[in-house]
Amino acid sequence: MQNDSFNKINVLHYHLELVLEDIDSTVNCTAEVLYHLGNKNIAPDVQFTIEGELKNTDEADNIFYSQIKSLEKELVAENIPDSHGHVSPEMEPIRLLAWVASGYVMWQNSTENTKFQFAQIKHVKQVKRSDEYLEFDYMILLHEMVSQEIIPWQMTVLWHPQHGVQVTQDSRQPKHASE
């Protein structure tokens, strides 16, 4: 059983006011972030409120979904973006999906002393499924600002237009795992 007063000493509370950039507009957002100083293995608590609504992306989601569903062979790709920052139009949703999923990974592994950014997809392969979900096995690179490290991270991502994104499995890789 956790002692409430113990928790109060060991939690760092940030109140954030931020602006989200949507497709062609901005949306205000407030968030409360609690870092658990006592146990670094617990992800920070995040509560947020979006003031207003984000744009509807159903059309683009459904196009991407049908494109992948209609592939004869499972999708395989690497180095997105490439060294020069190019992303082909077909791969842009794959990149966005990785970016969103990596947000979960970053959140789960953040402390007050980390600052993660998504850097690159080293490779991605689609995993065949019998149900309606799309599944992708990604090896991505995260950039951690404070240490300046590039961290390979494997993540299994499920997605469906109506059910959103799920990271079902993820694991940090040793430094040379991506090569």
Add this chain to the structure above:
Amino acid sequence: SSCVFCLSYPLGMTAAGLRCRKSIYQWMTQIQKSNSKLVTQHYLGKTIENRTMYYLQISQPSDKTKKIIWMDCGIHAREWISPAFCQWFVKEILQNYKSDPRISRFLKNLDLYILPVLNIDGYIYSWEKDRLWRKNRSPHMNGTCYGTDLNRNFNSSWGSIGVSYNCSSEIFCGSGPESEPETRAMAQFIERKKSDILCYLTIHSYGQYILTPYGSTTKPPSNSEELVGDKNFGPLKIIAKGTGTDDNAVPILDLQMHVAKKASAALMGKYGTRYEVGSTSLILYSNSGSSRDWAHMIGIPFSYTFELRDKGSHGFVLPPDQIQPTCEETMLAVTTIIDYIDQKYFPGGAVMLTSGSLGLSLCLSVVLTWTVS
């Protein structure tokens, strides 16, 4: 001519895919050839893999002795927008020095020294082997581990904070201050010229910052002298810290902030891009051994790190369509800083510097600052 700059990494690369190293060397040779009155290429030193480092000197022929603005790019290999900016900067100066009154004014008094890529070995490695490589390519532990972070290798509180002593780390500070030939070559050159260098600029990415000293503290190191400006008149000078009760002294770090804010505003005016301004230790993270801190510690009054676009959506791998806008807006910031320095040290146009005239101009500008703030 603009067709030299295909605006892909690095500038000057054609669709056929010239190797980046040839490309930047070829570009420098070509720049000197087509602007021989203004531009000379100079040897700086050799990298650990024995490649030659050159800097370009842009100097308007004159019988005056000039002061120096130094700008280096490519300390960190993966920050490709950085060498691209140095190339863009040189191109812009050479294209516009006759027509742009600001450029022609400051070239009367200032020489521009541009080092397009310091960490050549790392840069090539990031082209050929590992796009996200950061450090140089010095071998350690019998060749089982490579690379020192050159921006932790300078002799500014070296090895004290924000570093690793482990070669496998991206922020490995090396075996000692200036242990790396790249660091040593640049430091020795700047040390020799330091009494003439008014401004040290070092270009990095990403984050959209203009950073002032220091990485490990907000105050100058306790054992150093203090660089101050003068509220009424008199040039910037170094005084021993804690001595003198000169009410007119304005800490140089405050002047630096003031100028950096002007630069940031000028940058934002172009495409609305926001840059944060402040000391590394306050707005980023703690570090030691950076070139910018070292330059300031040896007495160079205006010392800045630029962290160019973006803020993390693409990070080091900035898309090609952002290269030119980034270069254009950054140009405005850098010329704002150079302008300010030119007008403070050489007021009243092409007039010989005297302490009286300098003081009057400094007095006016600083009085304006204090009333506005």
